[in-house]
Amino acid sequence: MILTGVLLHCTFTVIQLYNMFFKLTPTTGQPLYLQLMQQIRHAAETGALRDGDQLPGIRTLAEELVVSPNTIAKAYSELEHEGLLELRPGSGAFVCVKRRTRSLAERVQVARHRIRDLIEGLREDGLLDEEIRRAFEAELLYPAEIARK
Amino acid sequence: MTNEAVILTHELTKSYGNAEAVRGLNLSVGRNSITAFLGRNGAGKSTTIKMLLGMIRPTAGSGTILGKQMTNAEENRELRRRVAYVAEDKPLYGYMTVEQTIRFASSFYPDWRRELEQKLLRDYELPLGRKVKMLSKGMRTKLALLLAFARRPNLLILDEPSEGLDPVGIEHLLQVLVAQSAEGVAVFFSSHQIAEVERVADHVCILEKGSLLVDAPLDQLRQFYRRIDLVFPFPPTEREFRIPGVERIQTSGHQMSVFASRNAAAVIERAHDLNVVSVEVAPVGLRDIFLETVKES
Amino acid sequence: MLWYKAWLETRSRFLICLATLTLFSGIFVHHAEGLVRLESKSDFNRLLFVNQQFLVIMWVLAVVLLGMGGIVREKALGTSSLTLALPVSRARLLGVRVGMGVLEAIVLGVVPWVAVFFVSSFARKPILITQVASYILLLVGGGLVYFALAVLVSSLVSGEYTAPALAFGIVLLAAMLFDAWLRQFNLWRLVTGDFSLDRSTYLLSGHLPWLGILSSLSVAVLMVLVSTIVVQRREF
Numbered sequence: 001m002i003l004t005g006v007l008l009h010c011t012f013t014v015i016q017l018y019n020m021f022f023k024l025t026p027t028t029g030q031p032l033y034l035q036l037m038q039q040i041r042h043a044a045e046t047g048a049l050r051d052g053d054q055l056p057g058i059r060t061l062a063e064e065l066v067v068s069p070n071t072i073a074k075a076y077s078e079l080e081h082e083g084l085l086e087l088r089p090g091s092g093a094f095v096c097v098k099r100r101t102r103s104l105a106e107r108v109q110v111a112r113h114r115i116r117d118l119i120e121g122l123r124e125d126g127l128l129d130e131e132i133r134r135a136f137e138a139e140l141l142y143p144a145e146i147a148r149k
Numbered sequence: 150m151t152n153e154a155v156i157l158t159h160e161l162t163k164s165y166g167n168a169e170a171v172r173g174l175n176l177s178v179g180r181n182s183i184t185a186f187l188g189r190n191g192a193g194k195s196t197t198i199k200m201l202l203g204m205i206r207p208t209a210g211s212g213t214i215l216g217k218q219m220t221n222a223e224e225n226r227e228l229r230r231r232v233a234y235v236a237e238d239k240p241l242y243g244y245m246t247v248e249q250t251i252r253f254a255s256s257f258y259p260d261w262r263r264e265l266e267q268k269l270l271r272d273y274e275l276p277l278g279r280k281v282k283m284l285s286k287g288m289r290t291k292l293a294l295l296l297a298f299a300r301r302p303n304l305l306i307l308d309e310p311s312e313g314l315d316p317v318g319i320e321h322l323l324q325v326l327v328a329q330s331a332e333g334v335a336v337f338f339s340s341h342q343i344a345e346v347e348r349v350a351d352h353v354c355i356l357e358k359g360s361l362l363v364d365a366p367l368d369q370l371r372q373f374y375r376r377i378d379l380v381f382p383f384p385p386t387e388r389e390f391r392i393p394g395v396e397r398i399q400t401s402g403h404q405m406s407v408f409a410s411r412n413a414a415a416v417i418e419r420a421h422d423l424n425v426v427s428v429e430v431a432p433v434g435l436r437d438i439f440l441e442t443v444k445e446s
Numbered sequence: 447m448l449w450y451k452a453w454l455e456t457r458s459r460f461l462i463c464l465a466t467l468t469l470f471s472g473i474f475v476h477h478a479e480g481l482v483r484l485e486s487k488s489d490f491n492r493l494l495f496v497n498q499q500f501l502v503i504m505w506v507l508a509v510v511l512l513g514m515g516g517i518v519r520e521k522a523l524g525t526s527s528l529t530l531a532l533p534v535s536r537a538r539l540l541g542v543r544v545g546m547g548v549l550e551a552i553v554l555g556v557v558p559w560v561a562v563f564f565v566s567s568f569a570r571k572p573i574l575i576t577q578v579a580s581y582i583l584l585l586v587g588g589g590l591v592y593f594a595l596a597v598l599v600s601s602l603v604s605g606e607y608t609a610p611a612l613a614f615g616i617v618l619l620a621a622m623l624f625d626a627w628l629r630q631f632n633l634w635r636l637v638t639g640d641f642s643l644d645r646s647t648y649l650l651s652g653h654l655p656w657l658g659i660l661s662s663l664s665v666a667v668l669m670v671l672v673s674t675i676v677v678q679r680r681e682f
Contacts, residue, residue: 029432236527
C-alpha cells in the first residue's frame with residue numbers, strides 16, 4: 001500500500017513537472033541555459049518544485065524542449081554549484097531546497113512589492129507600460145555603473 | 150570532458166579558375182556540440198562539406214575529420230565509416246524500394262541501430278515495399294534522413310536537412326538532432342531555418358563568399374550582440390562611434406542606430422559623453438546577426 | 447551490397463537483352479533449318495556462322511548498354527552524393543560495376559549459343575561442342591573490349607544518350623577504319639569468326655586467334671584502368 005502510494009506520488013510529480021512548461025525563448029538576448037536556471041529557481045521558490053523532487057534527465061528535457069543537451073547540462077551544472085540541485089550519476093538531478101533558497105523566495109516576494117510600487121509611480125508620471133518595460137530591459141542589459149546622471 | 154575538434158581545417162581553399170568558392174577556411178567543430186553552419190546560397194557551405202567528405206579536392210589547405218586526413222583517399226574512406234551525411238538534395242536510388250534502400254545502406258555501417266530504424270520507420274510511416282521513385286517528396290526526405298539517423302556515428306553532417314519538411318517534420322528533425330547530440334554524436338548542419346538554429350545550436354559559423362565571418366558559441370552571440378538606438382540633441386558624427394565591436398552605424402537626423410558585436414557598454418559611455426538624450430539597448434536575434442554580417446561584407 | 451546495387455541497376459537491360467539474343471538465336475537457327483535446303487553439312491555450318499554475325503551485332507549493342515551507368519552518370523541523376531559518401535573507394539565502386547557487367551556479358555554470350563546447341567540437337571542436327579565453345583570464346587574473349595570501351599566512355603560522358611551514342615560511334619568508326627587500312631587487325635572480323643573460318647566446310651578451324659584475343663583483353667584491362675584513374679581524379 002505504502003509502495004503504491006509512493007509510486008503514485010512519484011508519477012504525479014513527474015506528470016506535474018511536465019506540466020510546468022519550461023519556456024525558453026531564443027531571441028531575448030539571454031542565453032537559454034540562464035533562462036532555464038531562472039525558471040527552475042522560480043519553481044523552487046514558489047514551491048512547484050519541492051525538496052527531493054527529481055528533474056527530468058538531460059536528454060529527456062532536451063528532447064522535450066527541443067534545445068541542445070548542452071543547454072540543459074550547463075543549467076543543471078550551474079545550479080549544482082549554487083546548491084539548488086544535486087546531480088546523482090545514474091539517477092538524475094534532484095532538488096535540494098535549503099534554508100537559503102527559502103529566504104531567497106521571501107526576498108523575491110519583497111522585491112515584487114517594491115517593483116509594484118515603482119511601476120505604479122512611473123505610471124503616475126505618465127509613462128506607458130511598454131516604455132517602462134523597455135527601460136527595465138535597457139537597465140538590465142548593460143552594467144549600471146556605466147549609466148550616468 | 151573536453152570539446153575536442155571532430156572537424157579541424159587549416160586554410161582550406163577551393164578555387165574555380167579565378168573565383169574562390171572557399172577561402173582560407175579555419176573551421177573547428179567540437180565533439181560535444183551542435184554546430185550550425187549558416188550562409189547564403191553560394192557562400193561555399195556545400196563546397197566545404199564536399200571537401201570534408203572527399204568528393205572535391207581542395208586547391209590549398211588541409212583538414213582532419215575524426216583525426217583522419219581528409220585529403221588522403223584511404224583515410225577519408227575510413228572516416229566515412231563513422232560519419233553520417235545527408236546531402237542537400239536528399240539523394241536516393243529511385244529503383245530501390247524503401248526496404249531495399251535500408252538494407253543496402255545499413256550493410257555498410259557497423260554503427261547501424263536496428264531499433265532506431267524501426268522507431269523511425271514507424272514515426273515517418275514509410276511504406277516498406279514501395280519504390281523510392283513512387284514516394285512523395287516529403288517521404289523521400291524522411292527516408293534520406295532515416296539513413297543517417299538510424300545510426301550512432303561519431304559525426305552527423307546535414308546539408309539543409311529541413312528543406313522539404315513541414316513544421317511537424319522540422320520539429321521531429323530537431324528532436325532527433327538533440328537526441329543524437331545527447332548520445333555523444335557531434336552534429337554539424339547547415340540551414341536557412343534561422344529560428345530552428347537558434348533553438349538547438351550550441352555554436353554558430355557564418356560563411357560568406359567563402360570566408361568565415363562569425364565563429365562563436367551562440368550564447369556568446371546572444372550576450373554580446375546589441376543594437377543601440379540613440380537620440381542626440383544635435384546630428385551626431387559617425388566617426389565618434391567607430392570603436393572596436395561596432396559593426397554598423399546608421400544615422401538619420403538626430404538619431405543613430407549602432408549595431409555592435411560586442412562592447413555595447415563602451416558605445417553607451419561614448420553616447421553619454423556626447424550628452425545623449427535617449428539610449429535604448431536591445432538584444433539582437435540570430436536572423437539580424439546573420440543579415441547584418443553578410444550585408445556589410 | 448554493391449553487387450546487389452549493380453544487379454538492380456542492370457537487371458532490366460540484362461534480362462531484356464538475354465531474352466532477345468536467346469530467342470533470336472534459337473528461332474533463327476530453328477527456322478532457317480526449315481527454310482534453307484540443307485544439302486550439305488557445310489550449309490548448316492554456314493548457318494551457324496551467319497547466326498554469329500547477327501549475334502555479334504546484338505551482343506556488342508547489349509554490352510555497350512550494360513557498360514553505361516557509374517558515378518559520373520549518377521552525378522547527372524543526383525545520387526552521386528549518396529554513393530560517394532559510402533565508405534568504399536571509387537576503385538571498388540568501378541570494380542563491382544565492371545565485374546557485374548563482365549559476368550552479364552559472359553552469360554549473354556553463352557546462353558544464346560547453348561540455346562542453339564539444344565535447338566539443333568532436338569532437330570537432329572547436332573553441332574560439335576567445340577564449335578559452340580569456339581564461337582563463344584571469340585565473341586566474349588574478343589568482344590569484352592567493347593564493354594570496357596563503354597565503361598571508359600561512361601566515366602567521361604554523363605549524358606543518358608550521348609554516352610552510348612558516342613560508344614557505338616567509336617565501335618563503328620573503329621570497325622570501318624580498321625577494315626579500310628588494317629584489315630588483319632580488325633577486331634570485328636575476329637569476333638565474328640571471319641579470320642578463323644574454313645571456307646570449304648564453314649567450320650571454325652582449330653586454330654583460334656589466341657594472340658588477337660589476348661591483345662583485345664589486354665586493351666580491355668587497360669581501358670578499365672584508365673577509367674579508374676579518370677573516376678578517381680574527378681570531382682563531384
